Amino acid sequence: MNFKYVICLFLISFFKLNAQSIVKSPDGKLNVSVFVENGIPVYSVIYNEKTFLEKSPLGLKTNVGDFSSGLRLEANVNQNKIDETYQLRNIKQSNVHYTASEAIFSFTKEGKAAIDVIFRVSNNNLAFKYKVYPQKEIRSCVVQEEASGFLLPTGATTFLCPQSKPMTGYARTAPSYETSYTLDDTTGKNGLGSGYSFPCLFKVKNNGWVLISETGVDSGYCASKLIGHENGLYTIGFPAEGENNGNGTTAPGIPLTGETPWRTITVGETLASIVETTIPFDLVKPKYEASKEYQYTKGTWSWIMKMDSNTTFPVQKQYIDFSAAMGYETILIDALWDTQIGRDKIAELAKYGAEKGVGLYLWYNSNGYWNDAPQGPRGLMDNMAIRRKEMAWMKSIGIKGIKVDFFGGDKQVTMKLYEDILADANDFGIMVIFHGCTLPRGWERMYPNFAASEAVLASENLHFGQESCNNEAMNATIHPFIRNTVGSMDFGGSALNKFYNSDNTPNKGSKRMTSDVFALATAVLFQSGVQHFALAPNNLNDAPDWAVNFMKxxxxxxxxxxxxxxxPGKYVLLARRKGIKWYIAGVNAENKTLKTKIKLEMLTSGTVLRCFSDDEQLNGKAGTVTIKKDREVEIKIPHNGAILMTN
Incomplete structure (x- = not known):
């Protein structure tokens, strides 16, 4: 055979294989390359001809085989086009059109089918998951380790939430995604020694931003985290052995054939792609039908200002009246209602609330054997028979939802508990909020009665200590770029009290350092379909009318x-739309007044906006702003202040 002809055939085959090993986004800007180096599967990510992830490892280690090395990539790559639309009222975008390129890379080991790595690449987003095949007669396995990695380019900086060590913190309830973020830090660290909680944000020098998380986690796997290594490498980590008081396995089990959850990566030259991504919801499907049409509501809760001692019948009745006066649909009755109010009186409150158009959410402790949290009701959510009996009682008196607290673990057994609570609650038409908990991972679409999760240093910390109040603005500029980008965040904020105490008594308890306009702005910045705001009945008399009316x-x-x-950590300006109405909100944490211009391309020139703004002393006022021909608006926000505009 002619030598030149052989070389030509080789080159044709080589370029054909490599072309199949590159997956492009529909707009062609995002390129994912998948290949094998010395038997190890790797991938890299380029956006707009800039490297966002260097060659990063793929693969799994299981008890039926090591599928992270010694692999061969099959030449035939199955590629598909994904084009879907869906509607979801309780996320950042109600109507979503998802288009992506899908590629299924099949790997063999010693001539036998081992794993597929399934990639989805959409504009600014990519995701991958594994499909594991039976090995001889074996039809189940334990995934002992994921080799999945994310290698950031040299010079990248990090915006991360270190994960707590297990069985630490209040009543040994950690980890619950409630540690402070480290901002603009260097790579090569591993948090407090236990890795970092999802989602994880990185700045790739001047190229742009990368957000790493996961979605589609249910009872079929554990929730994961990132483990930091040297030289900018982060890998998937499983829960620590000590979580849930040492109960449950750290390594997830799957059937064969079986799949893992999706690992998601969002990239962009600005933070717009991070803030606006819908990738956590694009990749999942509902796990069951809604038993009713669930309502996403506003409400109040006494506990944030009045604490445990005021979980009493008279106070909760007062808050029902308060919610009704605000035009809200619910109140949240927090811990200790079982002993300080009692079931008969809860039923009476539910009946009274129904007459006022106000439903009840009830607090429950999740724990059976995994932490020491003493608040009741205890021991009702961890057992199916007892839980369903409780939920039948709730349905009989018209309870709208529950808030289940103190989980403290990410093991597969805990993921099963989350799913079981949600599925049972749906049978009885009850919505569910989780606190002291893990991050929601696509749950808004997977579970139709899921309302929100905390998974953040939330408003209770503002009551517990002045330092949290001092840092409130800084934290508010973090969440819209990290935690709240991937799922509903039950923060429970927007306080209008000047002091965190029962009656807004001056110089008692922690002092709010932010403005009233700030409180209004965070009601827009923090996204959750169900909100219980940190308002109090006295605000009807002691807060500005314009502030109370906006919160209505x-x-x-x-x-x-x-x-x-x-x-992140400095300032944030976002716009949210409801119907034809836009809400533009911003807060400033820097120790200087923010002066900038923003272009409001969604509005026409001549549009008159209501505007709530602060002076340098954080005195708020209501006024108007008219959109000019160039649609640019000058913004001025003092430290700890805010701006809010609506058309």
Missing amino acids: EVPTTWDEVRFLDGY
């Missing part, structure tokens, strides 16, 4: 979000 009207569900400007 602010939506909890949105149709669209747009990033305008900001930087």
Whole structure:
């Protein structure tokens, strides 16, 4: 055979294989390359001809085989086009059109089918998961380790939430995704020694941003985290052995054939792609039908200002009246209602609330054997028979939802508990909020009665200590770029009390350092379909009318979000749309007044906006702003202040 002809055939085959090993986004800007180096599967990510992830490892280690090395990539790559639309009222965008390129890379080991790595690449987003095949007669396995890695380019900086060590913190309830973020830090660290909680944000020098998380986690796997290594490498980590008081396995089990959850990566030259991504919901499907049409509502809760001692019948009746006066649909009755109010009186409150158009959410402790949290009701959510009996009682008196607290673990057994609570609650038409808990991973679409999760240093910390109040603005500029980008966040904020105490008594308890306009702005910045705001009945008399009136009207569900400007830990400016109405909100944490211009392309020139703004002393006022021909608006926000505009 002619030598040149042989070389030509080789080159044709080589370029054909490599072309199949590159997956492009529909707009062609995002390229994912998948290949094998010395038997190890790897991938890399380029966006707009800039490297966002260097060659990063893929693969799994299981008790039926090591599928992270000694692999061969099959030449035939199955590629598909994904084009789907869906509607979801309780996320950042109500109508989603998801288009992506899908590629299924099949790997063999010693001539036998081992794993598939399934990639989905959409504009600014990519995701991958594994499909594991039976090995001879074996039809189940334990995934002992994921080799999945994310190698950031040299010079990348990190915006991460270190995960707590297990069985630490209040009543040994950690980890619960409630540690402070480290901002603009260097790579090569591993948090407090236990890795980092999802989602994880990175700045790739001047190239742009990378957000790493996961979605589709249910009872079929554990929740994961990132483990930091040297030289910018982060890998998937499983729960620590000590979580849940040492109960349950750290390594997930799957059937064969079986699949893992999706690992998601969002990239972009600005933070717009991070803020606006819907990838956590694009990749999942509902796990069951809704038993009813669930309502996403606003409400109040006494505990944030009045604490445990005021979980009493008279106070909760007062809050029902308060919610009714605000036009809200619910109240949340927090811990200790079982002993300080009692079931008969809860039924009486539910009946009274129904007459006022106000439903009840009830607090429950999740724990059976995994932490020491003493608050009741205890021991009702961890046992199916007892739980369903409790939920039948709730349905009989018209309870709208539950808030289940103190989980403290990410093991597969705990994921099963989350799913079981949600599925049982749906049978009885009950919505579910989780606190002291893990991150929601696509749950808004997977579970139709899921309302929100905490998984953040939330408003209770503002009551517990002045330091949290001092840092409130800084934290508010972090969450829209990290935690709240991937799922509903039950923060429970927007306080209008000047002091965190029962009656807003001056110089008693921690002092709010932010403005009233700030409280209104965070009601827009923090997304959750169900909100219980940290308002109090006295605010009807001691807060500005313009502030109370805005809190009466602010939506909890949105149709669209747009990033305008900001930087994590410094300031944030976002726009959210409800119908034809836009809400533009911003807060400033820097120790200087923020002066900038934003372009409001969604509005026409001549549009008159209501505007709530602060002076340098954080005195708020209501006024108007008219959109000019160039649609640019000058923004001025003092330290700890805010701005809010609506058309």
